[in-house]
Amino acid sequence: MFSMNAIGYVRSPFQKTTEVPKGLGAKHEAEGILEIREEFGAGLTDIEGFSHLIVIWAFDRSSGFDLMGTPPSDDRPHGVFATRSPRRPNPIGLTVVELTGRDGRMLHVRGIDMLDGTAILDIKPYLSNVPSERLRRGWLAEAEERAEKRI
Amino acid sequence: MFSMNAIGYVRSPFQKTTEVPKGLGAKHEAEGILEIREEFGAGLTDIEGFSHLIVIWAFDRSSGFDLMGTPPSDDRPHGVFATRSPRRPNPIGLTVVELTGRDGRMLHVRGIDMLDGTAILDIKPYLSNVPSERLRRGWLAEAEERAEKRI
Numbered sequence: 228m229f230s231m232n233a234i235g236y237v238r239s240p241f242q243k244t245t246e247v248p249k250g251l252g253a254k255h256e257a258e259g260i261l262e263i264r265e266e267f268g269a270g271l272t273d274i275e276g277f278s279h280l281i282v283i284w285a286f287d288r289s290s291g292f293d294l295m296g297t298p299p300s301d302d303r304p305h306g307v308f309a310t311r312s313p314r315r316p317n318p319i320g321l322t323v324v325e326l327t328g329r330d331g332r333m334l335h336v337r338g339i340d341m342l343d344g345t346a347i348l349d350i351k352p353y354l355s356n357v358p359s360e361r362l363r364r365g366w367l368a369e370a371e372e373r374a375e376k377r378i
Numbered sequence: 379m380f381s382m383n384a385i386g387y388v389r390s391p392f393q394k395t396t397e398v399p400k401g402l403g404a405k406h407e408a409e410g411i412l413e414i415r416e417e418f419g420a421g422l423t424d425i426e427g428f429s430h431l432i433v434i435w436a437f438d439r440s441s442g443f444d445l446m447g448t449p450p451s452d453d454r455p456h457g458v459f460a461t462r463s464p465r466r467p468n469p470i471g472l473t474v475v476e477l478t479g480r481d482g483r484m485l486h487v488r489g490i491d492m493l494d495g496t497a498i499l500d501i502k503p504y505l506s507n508v509p510s511e512r513l514r515r516g517w518l519a520e521a522e523e524r525a526e527k528r529i
Contacts, residue, residue, distance in 0.1 A: 230380070230382075232380075234459075234467050263459075267467055273460045273516060274457060276514065277514060277516040278515075283434065283470055283472070306423030308414075308418075308500075309422070311505075317383065349467070352460055352515070354518060356507040357504060362430060363428060364505060369427075
């Protein structure tokens, strides 16, 4: 078993999960702040050179998990590891955000989809993309295609 | 505090950290298997439609952390959250792998940099890239540039 502690908290405009944009075509452009705890502040040295960060956080207002579930972006069920469902065996969330500025231990970011007060577990620099000609997006691409045909 | 348990284990050709390619220009093309525990097998449903997966795992052979450190790809120190150092406040590792095949609870993947037996905490589908014209790679881009000038 592994024990994790918050290295900081998300300051977000979203108080409830219903406020977070979800489903096909949802845009994640909300701005917020990653507030890192004072004792870890030195760990942010040189982070401002990166345009994008990977934020690993805890689904701290979700409990339990389902191995199968129907995501907001589809009308068919899929395995939890093929979705971003919050009801996971380990309640780990991941969001790629754009770093727009840094003010000491406060990272100003765009693209958050976490709730206000969410515990941050780790931050890593976003270093490289998957070559887009090799990226396949499974059921999500199929759901998008079906939605397009319905328009 | 958050408690996490392994959902499975990595089968890797690497037994020791010294065997894992590191530093500038290191290629991560090693093949291995993500073996998911039987009780979580149903969570893999439809995962084979995705070409790439985000694997979140535990640095289970690392202990303690340093807020500053000099990564293998540079000769200057940087903050831990601006690097992929294993010595992090929460020992969370992240690797994007290519899914080359699935055999029940065994996911055959390319691009692993984890040690054999590493505990897997979560798997998520890789859904989208950051637009490459907007991606800045901070100290890593600078270190690459300096290395190029030395050649």
